[in-house]
Amino acid sequence: MMHPSFACSGRRRETVERLERTEGKMETELIELDDSAILKLKGRLDTKTSKEVTEVFQKAGEKYDRVVLELGEMNYISSAGIRAIRNLYMILYKKGGELTVAHPGENVMQVFEMTGLSSLFHLN
Numbered sequence: 843m844m845h846p847s848f849a850c851s852g853r854r855r856e857t858v859e860r861l862e863r864t865e866g867k868m869e870t871e872l873i874e875l876d877d878s879a880i881l882k883l884k885g886r887l888d889t890k891t892s893k894e895v896t897e898v899f900q901k902a903g904e905k906y907d908r909v910v911l912e913l914g915e916m917n918y919i920s921s922a923g924i925r926a927i928r929n930l931y932m933i934l935y936k937k938g939g940e941l942t943v944a945h946p947g948e949n950v951m952q953v954f955e956m957t958g959l960s961s962l963f964h965l966n
Contacts, residue, residue: 867891870898878908884915887923896926903933907940910966914945919953931962942966 868891871882879902887895902909909930919927931941944966946954954960 868895870895872898872902874906877906878910879906880910880912882912882915886918886920887916887926888918888920889922892920892922892926895923896929899926899930900933903930903939907934907937908942909934909939910942910944912944913947913950916950917947919950924953924957924959928959928962940964 868883868885868887870884873880873882881898881902883895885891911927911930927941927943933939934941941963942965943954943960943963946965951960
């Protein structure tokens with residue numbers, strides 16, 4: 843099923859990358875759409891997992907103009923995770939791209955609101 847933000851973007855391609863669990867705390871799945879990508883995050887985005895996730899964000903930000911972070915199954919974010927998302931936003935912003943955050947849980951949304959991060963991207 844296509845993400846609502848990409849209803850007009852074209853057909854969905856196969857999942858192209860899945861990070862293995864980092865100490866059982868985070869799983870990341872990258873789904874390509876024509877010029878866009880959905881990054882599904884599951885688990886905790888913290889100091890232990892942020893390095894690998896940052897690498898995935900960097901590649902996605904460089905390759906795609908539009909990125910959706912699907913956070914429905916992400917249950918925790920630390921300052922390292924906030925920094926990773928902010929860096930992804932900056933990569934996209936500098937090239938005129940767009941970041942959408944979809945389905946953040948209540949705790950994650952509270953962190954976005956407290957840090958002002960929620961004003962930087964589209965929320966679904």
